[in-house]
Amino acid sequence: MGDLIINVGPQHPSTHGVLHLVITLNGETVKKVEPHLGYIHRSIEKMCESLTYRQFIYVTSRMDYLSSHINNHACALVVEKGLQIEVPQRAQYIRVILDELTRLASHQLWWGAMAMDVGAITPFFHAFREREIINDIMEQTCGARLTMNFIVPGGCMYDLHPDFVKRVKDFIVFFKSKLSEYDEMVTNNPIFQARMQNVGSITKENAISYGCSGPVARAAGVVCDVRKLSPYDVYSQVEFTEAIEKEGDCFARYKVRMKEMNESMRIIEQLIDNIPEGEFQAKTKAVLKLPKGDFYSNVETARGDFGVYIISEGGTTPYRIKFRSPGFCNLSALDHMARGNKIGDLVAIMGSLDLVIPDIDR
Amino acid sequence: MLTSLVELTIVGIFVLTLFAVLGLVLVFMERKVSAYMQIRLGPNRVGYKGMAQTLADTIKLLVKEGLTPDGADKFLFNLAPFIVMIGAMLLMAPIPFAKNSQIWDLNIGVLYITAVSSISVIGILMAGWSSNNKYSLLGAMRSGAQIVSYELSAGLAIISIVILTGSLKISDIIASQETGWWLFKGHIPALISFVIFIIAVTAETNRAPFDMAEAESELTAGFHTEYSGMKFALFFLAEYVNIFIVCAIGATLFLGGWMPFHIGNWAGFNHLMDFIPSSIWFFGKTFFLIFVIMWFRWTFPRLRIDQLLNLEWKYLLPIGMFNLLLMTIIAIMGWHF
């Protein structure tokens, strides 16, 4: 058979978003994968040039909508860095707890979608049942289930709901028992392991060269957790281990994310009982104006290293803003990972990369 | 002459009705079983607790426009679903639904079953080729390769029970299980045969975890991509009836068919078991096996096509052949119960 060129997407049954891949096949083996992007390009960067520093945060929730708190956190951090605002302790604790809950929710959805891509359909429902609990907690405190818009420069928009601490503690207890169930159902399943092991491998040097970050890089052995390398808010005071694996294949990425879920729960457990009293938002001026210069801050989202780079000319709106999205660089490694594998493996690789296309297209 | 004609008509109507009712019941059962495993309710609005759902779906499929693609070979395209369905209907003949309720008790019953079940492959390949669509051709070839490979393992598992019985006739096989089902009497080799049979039969009917050929939804929906309306309904029903038939065969060979659960010579216990009608025994066993096969689908991820064929040729076939040898030794030496 000669070379066959087929299209995957932009609409397809896996819940990744509008990703259009043009795959060149030789028989069953993939020769080249070319992503065609731009189906959900909203020119957020240009839009933010006419939004004030209080307004542009809300657009970033819509970028990587599964880690919306963490995206907002990055924007708040960069504005606080520019204006030298001191965030009160209570606000820092609340922000970190919400971040970790968001990471848990994102990884739960990833787990359900990954299992569904490989063919086991039932775990999807189990994952969503757990995710619903987090969504309900978020709804009670922040007012929304997906794009929360709760973190502002200076702290949080409102204080926590009185039921928040109790509900989070109940959820942690519930979810711990479920994680061992997940292991039984999916991780230790020989068919699942046969589908995921030695598929889509990437070496450590290639992972760094392609700019991969987050679980994709950690599975290849790269130490790159932003929470450890340049800690922000309360991360310097909590104890957690970074999940590193060596093989760099799909199963290693899977294991890294499962470990990260455990570590997130550990972080929440350390913080949830010790939230200090105090202000939940620092006093800031009504209209924020960053001084002239460049400011960069990055955070660890569920997908990797998300960075916000603002070039300011001293006005109320940024002169140029650039969002460094983790999915973009992870996607560029897809071609490298998929070559030489079968077409059935491509779905497993895409699932293990955990791509959210609005994050890539911005 | 007239009586045999009347008899033929009655049997024909019976088979068709059974076919239709089974299709309805099995599709509904699948949807409910999958729903309860996925913490949801499944169809529960149409009819009493959702039981008329499949009827509504069938009516919908009947009134749909049946498209034939442009470059398709019309004769083969129209013939393919009927071949698959005829294969399924022919297999109803040797299966005994209850005591003294067998349509045709021929003396080579088991051979007939294995032979006729191979005919459906022709229907699938016909469907894939005549659609004039390279993706359905690919899907059909993969399906064909899968079915043909797994028939070998299924055949070996069936033969091992025939060795224990000493006869290919289905009524003889059931009668020989009067002192206990072959699964228990044949102990280890029968257990191995049963496991191989269940795996092979799941692969033959293209069910998960072996449904790579039709679940590759990013490329193709398999060999029945181009079918719509009534012809698609025929493929769909034929798949579920095939599941019923292979489970019925498994129940007959390994679990005793309509024979109640007897233990050796315990006359009192056996007499008690005989009070439950034989049709309930048969349908109970068959539906239990169907439930197990449905359970597989909603629990396991899918195997890749090369892993699937690997499993058959490198693992199931050698184990099956060795098991056959073991079974022969046991049958000759009389080491079974």
Next chain:
Amino acid sequence: MLQEKLLSICPTATFEENTQWPTINIESTEWRRLAEHLKNDPELAFDYLFCITGVDWKTHLTMVYHLSSTIHRHTIVVKAKIADRNNAAIESVYNIWATAELNEREAYDLFGINFTNHPDLRRLFLTDDWVGYPLRKDYEDPINMIKL
């Protein structure tokens, strides 16, 4: 010290004061040479290119590269000035850092900067027949743009 080392590679470079990370300004013609040194020099070992940004300063364009080292854990920002707006060109570094391939396509798409020696320079987000470069400050689009 980092500054001396970089000055020895690129004598015409200037440094910015009071920035978050050491920032170096160079001309676009020196970028390729500096990039090779930054990657291959074992004391520098900048192997992680994590942000490529294009900026339009109305009189000229600038490419900003954020680089980091996973071995020494230091970070540097390189700003390469492209003087000519109408024929903006800079050398591609896709074979030094593989991440540059897709990122430079984005910069080409949105700013119109031509990356010489790039293997496959096409538009990324916008359709292939789009006219204009949206993120430039002088981009006019009466239909789609709303000026606040």
